[in-house]
Amino acid sequence: MSTHTWIQAEALAARLGDPRLRIFDCRFDLARPDSGRERYLDEHLPGALYADLNRDLAAPATATSGRHPLPSPATFEARLRAWGVNAGSLVVAYDDGNGAFAARLWWMLRWLGHDEVLVLDGGMRRWLALGLPLDEEVPVPPGGDFVARLRPDCAVDAATVLEAARDATARVIDVRAPERYRGEVEPIDAVAGHVPGARNHPFTSSLDAQGRFLPPDELRRRLSASLDGVPAHRTIAMCGSGVTACHLLLALEHAGLGGARLYPGSWSEWSSDPARPVRTGESA
Numbered sequence: 001m002s003t004h005t006w007i008q009a010e011a012l013a014a015r016l017g018d019p020r021l022r023i024f025d026c027r028f029d030l031a032r033p034d035s036g037r038e039r040y041l042d043e044h045l046p047g048a049l050y051a052d053l054n055r056d057l058a059a060p061a062t063a064t065s066g067r068h069p070l071p072s073p074a075t076f077e078a079r080l081r082a083w084g085v086n087a088g089s090l091v092v093a094y095d096d097g098n099g100a101f102a103a104r105l106w107w108m109l110r111w112l113g114h115d116e117v118l119v120l121d122g123g124m125r126r127w128l129a130l131g132l133p134l135d136e137e138v139p140v141p142p143g144g145d146f147v148a149r150l151r152p153d154c155a156v157d158a159a160t161v162l163e164a165a166r167d168a169t170a171r172v173i174d175v176r177a178p179e180r181y182r183g184e185v186e187p188i189d190a191v192a193g194h195v196p197g198a199r200n201h202p203f204t205s206s207l208d209a210q211g212r213f214l215p216p217d218e219l220r221r222r223l224s225a226s227l228d229g230v231p232a233h234r235t236i237a238m239c240g241s242g243v244t245a246c247h248l249l250l251a252l253e254h255a256g257l258g259g260a261r262l263y264p265g266s267w268s269e270w271s272s273d274p275a276r277p278v279r280t281g282e283s284a
Helices: 007-015 035-042 073-082 102-111 124-127 158-165 216-227 245-254 266-270
Strands: 021-025 090-094 117-120 169-173 235-238
Touching: 035 073, 073 102, 090 102, 090 124, 090 235, 102 245, 117 124, 158 169, 158 235, 169 216, 216 245, 235 245, 235 266
Parallel strands: 021 090, 090 117, 169 235
Antiparallel strands: none
């Protein structure tokens, strides 16, 4: 099982003050985009900086890009340096609890070649439940020297997704809620449904009732069932806009099933082109 996935709150609390440590608050609400920053300013983990999904972890959307396109590697490298991230930094990301937004930062750092990054299991919810320390001060980090070492094969485009969805030796996993996958509801994007051939594995199925990750053996059992004999390196994760799909990649990595790739544009990009096929209902 991978050790480059998540960290328990107690272990992180014991490391506070470590000069290598860089903590990022990734709390976000798609319906209220400024609320995460507001809550960060109210209180956050000691030493944490705020990483905004729209401003820091995505580039401006276009008509065809999907809702949260990746920033350029150079842009994100500059952001990491401004945040004080170095080659030797241990980065920890957290959000409200389930890790959906924190996993986006986790994946983006790995995309740029930095493996020393962890997600706080249970996030702020777990931290508060344990009565661990909080802070209101916004730190001013020293400049970092982070250098991107891009792993371009971590991400794929729509053409690769179409090919994989038609290939019995590959797998496309859609982590949206079942009702969105089936096309029964679509609260955000203009078109409802899924990529024909994609299978549904909601990202929440990797979590327990408290929003913490399941034990690695149980994760592996559930994830292997969705992969259905296809190796992880032949698997592509997608969601609505390339955010919660990172949560699946995090779970796969922790379960010892690393190597899967992200479709950053996901459904919001796929459905923007009327020429791309769409299916509703269960996967055939």
